[in-house]
Amino acid sequence: MQSFRKKKKGRKLLLHLNRLTFLSQRPLGAVFFLFFLAALFGCSSQTTPSEQTSASSAFSEPAYGDRFVTGSIGEPKNLIPILASDSASQSIVGMVFNGLVKYNEKVELTGDLAEGWEIEREGLDIIFHLRRNVRWHDGHPFTADDVVFTYQKLIDPTIKTPYSGDFERIAHLEKIDEDTVKVTYKEPFSPALSSWGMSIMPKHLLEKEDFNKTSFSRHPIGTGPYRFKRWKTGEFVELEANPDYFEGRPYIDGTLYRIIPDQATLFLELRTEGVDSLDLTPLQYQRQTESDFFRRTYRKYRYPAFAYTYIGYNLIDPRFRDIRIRKALTLAVNRKEMIDGILLGLGRECTGPFVPESWAYNPEVRPLSYDLEEAKRLLAEAGWRDTDGDGWLDKNGEIFEFTLITNQGNEQRQMVAELVQRQWQKLGIRVKIRIIEWAAFLSEFIDKKRFEAFILGWALSRDPDLYDIWHSSKTREGEFNFIQYKNVEVDRLIEEGRRTFDQEKRKEIYHRLHRIIYEEQPCTFLYVPDALPIVHARVKGVKPSPIGIGYNFIKWYVPKNEQKYVTR
Amino acid sequence: MRRYLLKQLIGRIPLLFGITVITFMVIHLAPGKPTTLQTELNPKVSYEARVRLEKLYGLDKPLPVQYGRWLSRLVRLDFGTSFQDDRPVLDKIMERIPITLLIELLSLVLIFLLAIPIGVASAVRKDSFFDKAITLFVFIGFAAPGFWIALLLMEFFGVTLGWLPVSGIRSFGSENLSLMEQALDLGKHLILPVFISAFGGLAGLSRYMRGNMLNVIQQDYIRTARAKGLPERVVIYKHALRNALLPVVTLLGLSLPGLIGGSVIAEAIFGIPGMGRLFFDSVMARDYPVIMGILFIGAVLTLLGNLLADIAYGWVDPRIRIIGEEGIKE
Numbered sequence: 001m002q003s004f005r006k007k008k009k010g011r012k013l014l015l016h017l018n019r020l021t022f023l024s025q026r027p028l029g030a031v032f033f034l035f036f037l038a039a040l041f042g043c044s045s046q047t048t049p050s051e052q053t054s055a056s057s058a059f060s061e062p063a064y065g066d067r068f069v070t071g072s073i074g075e076p077k078n079l080i081p082i083l084a085s086d087s088a089s090q091s092i093v094g095m096v097f098n099g100l101v102k103y104n105e106k107v108e109l110t111g112d113l114a115e116g117w118e119i120e121r122e123g124l125d126i127i128f129h130l131r132r133n134v135r136w137h138d139g140h141p142f143t144a145d146d147v148v149f150t151y152q153k154l155i156d157p158t159i160k161t162p163y164s165g166d167f168e169r170i171a172h173l174e175k176i177d178e179d180t181v182k183v184t185y186k187e188p189f190s191p192a193l194s195s196w197g198m199s200i201m202p203k204h205l206l207e208k209e210d211f212n213k214t215s216f217s218r219h220p221i222g223t224g225p226y227r228f229k230r231w232k233t234g235e236f237v238e239l240e241a242n243p244d245y246f247e248g249r250p251y252i253d254g255t256l257y258r259i260i261p262d263q264a265t266l267f268l269e270l271r272t273e274g275v276d277s278l279d280l281t282p283l284q285y286q287r288q289t290e291s292d293f294f295r296r297t298y299r300k301y302r303y304p305a306f307a308y309t310y311i312g313y314n315l316i317d318p319r320f321r322d323i324r325i326r327k328a329l330t331l332a333v334n335r336k337e338m339i340d341g342i343l344l345g346l347g348r349e350c351t352g353p354f355v356p357e358s359w360a361y362n363p364e365v366r367p368l369s370y371d372l373e374e375a376k377r378l379l380a381e382a383g384w385r386d387t388d389g390d391g392w393l394d395k396n397g398e399i400f401e402f403t404l405i406t407n408q409g410n411e412q413r414q415m416v417a418e419l420v421q422r423q424w425q426k427l428g429i430r431v432k433i434r435i436i437e438w439a440a441f442l443s444e445f446i447d448k449k450r451f452e453a454f455i456l457g458w459a460l461s462r463d464p465d466l467y468d469i470w471h472s473s474k475t476r477e478g479e480f481n482f483i484q485y486k487n488v489e490v491d492r493l494i495e496e497g498r499r500t501f502d503q504e505k506r507k508e509i510y511h512r513l514h515r516i517i518y519e520e521q522p523c524t525f526l527y528v529p530d531a532l533p534i535v536h537a538r539v540k541g542v543k544p545s546p547i548g549i550g551y552n553f554i555k556w557y558v559p560k561n562e563q564k565y566v567t568r
Numbered sequence: 569m570r571r572y573l574l575k576q577l578i579g580r581i582p583l584l585f586g587i588t589v590i591t592f593m594v595i596h597l598a599p600g601k602p603t604t605l606q607t608e609l610n611p612k613v614s615y616e617a618r619v620r621l622e623k624l625y626g627l628d629k630p631l632p633v634q635y636g637r638w639l640s641r642l643v644r645l646d647f648g649t650s651f652q653d654d655r656p657v658l659d660k661i662m663e664r665i666p667i668t669l670l671i672e673l674l675s676l677v678l679i680f681l682l683a684i685p686i687g688v689a690s691a692v693r694k695d696s697f698f699d700k701a702i703t704l705f706v707f708i709g710f711a712a713p714g715f716w717i718a719l720l721l722m723e724f725f726g727v728t729l730g731w732l733p734v735s736g737i738r739s740f741g742s743e744n745l746s747l748m749e750q751a752l753d754l755g756k757h758l759i760l761p762v763f764i765s766a767f768g769g770l771a772g773l774s775r776y777m778r779g780n781m782l783n784v785i786q787q788d789y790i791r792t793a794r795a796k797g798l799p800e801r802v803v804i805y806k807h808a809l810r811n812a813l814l815p816v817v818t819l820l821g822l823s824l825p826g827l828i829g830g831s832v833i834a835e836a837i838f839g840i841p842g843m844g845r846l847f848f849d850s851v852m853a854r855d856y857p858v859i860m861g862i863l864f865i866g867a868v869l870t871l872l873g874n875l876l877a878d879i880a881y882g883w884v885d886p887r888i889r890i891i892g893e894e895g896i897k898e
Contacts, residue, residue: 069740075849077653085610160624160654165614212654233663234841235736260735260839261849264719268734271727439600439854447604461612468611478604478618480611 060540064241066558067254067565068539071266071275075259076237079220079228080211081199082154082161092257095239095553096137097199097222100128100147103462105545105552107357109193113142113200113223123188123501128196130179134246136202137227144175149203151183159211166195188499190506194463225250225554234259240567251541251557253567273297276536282344285532298534299542301549304357305531307459308350309413311404311420311524312483314452319400324378326521330368331375332427333420339527342415346532350525352518353458353466357546359503360464360510365518367525375427386428393428401430402452407441413455416526447477449484456482464510466494470517485522538562576878580871587867588642588860592635595851595859601627602651602854625651638860647864648857652850657861660846667737668830668842671758675766676823683770684816687777691812692804694782702774710771718764718837725760733757735839761838765831773819780812787811814885821877825869 076089084093100114111117114128134142153159154167169192171184185192205221206214220228225247226239237257241250258275260266267284269275271293280289280300289300311329313320320326339347354361379385384393384400393400404421406413414435421431436445445451458469468474471494472486490513497509518525533549535542541556542549558564603621622628626637641648647657686706690699726734733739733756742753784790785808793803830844843862850858 083654085613157620158624160621162610162613162617162621164617164620165612168614168616212649217653217655232841233660234845235738235839236740256740258736258740258839259841261836261845262735262839265722265735265837265839268719268722268727272730272734274734437600439598439604439852442604443601444599458611468614474615476615479615 060559062251062541062555062557063560063563064249064251064557065253065560065567066538066563067256067567068252068556069256069258069274069276071260071269071278072237072257073259073261073263073266075234075261076231076257078217080206080214080217081201081220081222082150082159082163083211083217085162088257088259092228092237092239093199093220093222094224095226095255096220096224096228097201098224099197099199100130101193101196103194103197103547103551105543105547107359107462107547112197113147114196117193119193119501123190123192123499124185126183126185126192126196127176128181128183130181131246132179134223135244136205136223137221137242138202138205140202140204142200142202142223143178144181145178146200146203147181148173148175149207150198150200153201153206153211154198163198166191167198188501190498190501191463191465194461226255229254245554247554250554252539252553254565270298270534273536276539278534280532280534282342282346282530282532285346285534286344289534294534297537299537300532300534301542301544302346302530302532303544303548304348304355304528305459306355306357306462307457308353308355308528309416309455309457309526310350311416311526312451312454312456313523314449315484315486315522316449317402317452319402320453322382323520324382325384326524327368328375328378328382328427329424329429330521330524331371331378332423333524333526334370334423335367335526336370338416338419341419342412343527343529346530347527348530350528352514352525353460353470354464354510354514355460355528358460358462358464359507360514362511362514364511365515368521372426379427384428391428392430399430400428401432403432403434404453404455405434405436405441405445405451406455407438408435409438412529413457416455446482449475449482454482464506465498466490466510466513467498470494470513483522485520487516487520490516538564573875573879576875580875584867584871588639588864589635591863591867592638592860593631595854595856595863596631596634598854600854602856603627638857642864647861650850650858651855652853652858657857660858661843661861661865664830664841664843664846665828667840668835668844669827671761671765671834671840671842672827672830674758674762675769676827678762678766679769679773680816680820682766683773684777684813686770686774687779688781688804688809688812690774691778691781691785706771706774709767714764714768714831715833715837717767718760718834721760721764722837732759735837737840757838761834761840764834764838773816776819777812777816780815781808784808784812814881817880817884818877821873821875821880822870824873824876825866828869829866 072088072091074086074088076084076092077086078084078089079093079096081093081097084090098112100112101109101117102112104110111131113131113134115131116129118127118129119125120127128147130142130144130147136142151167151170151173154161154164155170166189169185169187169189171186173181173183175181183192183196199222202221206216209216211217218231222228223246225242225245227242229238229240231237236259239255239257241253243249258269260269260275263281266275266278267288270278285300285302289298311333313326313329315321335349339345339349348356349367351365351367352362356363379393379400383395385395386393388394404417406417414433417433417435421433424431446454446456469480470485470490471481472484472488472491474481475484493509493513493516497506497513500506500509531548535549538558539556540559541552543552543555545551601622602625603618619628626634629637638648647661649656650660683706686702690702693699722734725732737754737757738750739753739757742750745753785804790803790808793807794800798807828843830842830847832844832848834840835842835844836848846858847862849855850862
């Protein structure tokens with residue numbers, strides 16, 4: 001029994017990672033993860049000082065060759081880009097395919113398969129000029145037909161793609177000539193551009209295929225920097241460099257995704273150099289990778305993830321409908337202590353629905369300070385006092401108590417729950433904690449709104465559109481405004497934000513949204529954790545930037561004298 | 569005999585049917601939808617897209633209809649396709665059976681090879697120091713969490729000594745090696761998983777064996793054998809052991825489904841692509857067709873194992889005869 005529990009822990013950790021969906025460089029297509037590639041496609045950075053030996057710098061000329069091995073906790077499921085919904089598949093799809101656009105190292109949209117684009121009629125039309133002379137891995141030329149085909153499959157109701165949403169807003173898409181497509185939207189939709197980070201699929205190979213049965217799902221052919229080589233179920237997926245890649249041949253000849261479903265095993269593999277990189281936990285980062293061996297063999301990186309953790313309240317509950325109570329609850333949570341204690345200092349306070357690396361983030365919004373007295377005052381003002389002296393607040397004879405739920409297997413969230421339970425107790429609020437298995441947690445509690453308060457995290461897309469999480473229309477079962485937040489002004493601003501194409505104007509809108517949401521405290525925003533990737537020291541050319549470290553993977557290299565694997 | 573077999577087989581069909589109804593109900597009763605988990609809380613997945621997915625998977629139909637569809641496919645030996653990757657369930661199961669079968673068989677052999685002598689020895693030397701020490705040892709194996717011992721061994725043999733690989737079932741690129749080297753490579757990878765899976769199972773069988781043996785030694789025919797003046801060795805190994813082994817045959821039959829069941833813990837920790845992991849992952853993802861497929865095969869093997877145990881028992885123990893329609897003649 002005990003062992004089973006532990007096993008679940010490992011597995012749950014994976015679910016926790018899965019949950020943090022990172023919209024990567026390829027904005028829509030790629031929902032990346034916290035295991036290796038997530039780190040690659042993270043955001044800004046801060047490198048631990050790397051001690052370069054003089055010997056290695058003498059030989060550190062870029063060279064072709066070697067292989068990069070990463071561990072993946074989950075097995076990829078389907079490598080057809082529009083069907084790839086799990087993180088393991090996403091990271092492989094991201095290497096094999098390209099979208100029309102991608103995010104560059106400064107988190108700005110730039111061309112990928114499209115060389116450039118024009119936005120016309122205030123955003124109703126987007127005209128993409130495609131890159132010429134791009135070839136699929138099988139040698140067939142890439143053309144506008146492939147874009148049209150991908151679009152048709154995305155909106156085809158018989159195909160099990162979860163990504164149709166953004167593409168349903170298209171009125172029509174036409175091919176103007178071999179290298180030009182024109183997309184016409186029903187109404188201006190600014191997240192549209194980033195949605196074209198969706199990987200484009202080859203028409204000539206998939207046209208006659210049944211998407212449910214095609215072997216393409218396990219043998220993808222794309223345009224990307226790496227070609228699919230083979231996949232041994234439950235063991236590994238191997239990719240090899242595409243020598244004809246349009247941005248130049250990648251230095252590293254091969255990448256290998258080893259499927260290792262257990263966190264502890266992954267770390268042991270790191271210690272035996274069986275994998276070249278891993279996303280560390282705060283504990284591993286601070287305490288377990290400080291030995292001489294690790295200093296010699298690996299380089300650690302650290303940058304804020306595009307994600308945050310929060311406590312959500314059921315805003316239908318009359319107690320939580322009162323802003324004074326929500327504010328009091330936030331005031332009583334010592335977020336600094338939480339970051340120091342739970343993340344071992346590897347994170348930052350969160351002040352709203354955006355992370356500091358996003359252009360939508362409003363730096364003028366200051367986090368509420370930790371202030372128990374003010375919290376008590378607000379609660380008293382709302383009518384909650386300890387009238388009978390039993391230590392718990394009450395009102396009309398009822399004690400202030402509620403249940404805080406979170407999912408099983410995520411130790412960080414469980415620690416958060418215990419910490420806030422203790423801190424709210426100081427206010428005289430009784431909190432019960434319930435930990436629930438992930439699937440049941442989502443479908444029976446969160447989706448059905450059967451909760452008083454919960455702890456969850458959001459991973460954010462690069463585009464700051466808040467519609468799906470904060471718009472008042474998104475409260476149906478299976479939608480993401482779980483807390484049922486409703487604010488007319490916020491609704492209006494969100495709608496305006498997704499109609500506006502001018503980034504400066506959008507920025508103003510999101511800055512206002514950020515402020516309003518933080519002032520309203522619909523949930524207690526806790527922290528933005530750091531992504532903590534570790535990469536083998538023989539790999540050079542890793543240049544941390546606001547988007548993370550993986551954006552220039554094709555420029556990473558291993559100097560000739562340090563190459564470990566023979567790849568050809 | 570043939571008649572008996574046929575009757576037994578046919579008699580088990582309603583049982584099998586009942587098992588499928590119950591398992592189907594139970595797995596659908598478990599909260600959580602495959603579509604929710606599949607999309608991993610990605611806000612870009614719209615409500616409409618999710619509804620569409622449910623429809624395409626047939627999850628919008630009432631349960632009896634879903635069951636009917638499943639059953640009608642099953643009688644044509646079609647287990648359906650996985651919700652997770654659209655691959656046929658049977659393919660997914662077949663590609664994982666060999667490695668699990670290999671590990672489980674090796675560990676079963678190891679368990680029997682070790683547990684029987686241990687059981688006999690402790691029975692013969694009942695309450696001696698040896699008996700107590702070995703009891704302690706097997707119970708440690710039984711009680712200590714497998715994952716913990718596994719991690720300790722991985723750390724010691726894999727990291728500290730560097731003798732054995734930490735995880736996986738083969739080294740990368742091992743397909744270029746000669747057949748001998750490949751076997752050696754596989755062997756190295758399997759040492760720890762097989763050991764872990766055998767260590768935990770040792771206690772059960774060795775205690776069982778000890779109990780049987782003690783029981784048999786007290787029988788009259790053993791006393792008779794001793795009275796005849798037979799050497800103790802012959803008494804124990806020829807007369808007692810043979811009889812004490814009889815119930816073990818039943819155990820062998822019952823371990824048939826376990827051979828393809830695999831161990832979730834060992835397979836996950838050692839990164840082995842076997843059945844245990846497939847089942848566990850499918851349950852976590854609520855991948856109903858795969859869960860049903862595995863449970864169905866498990867049920868068939870359990871029933872078959874029972875039948876085999878019955879038959880084998882009659883075959884090894886002359887005191888038990890299968891009674892056919894014709895009465896005691898057979």
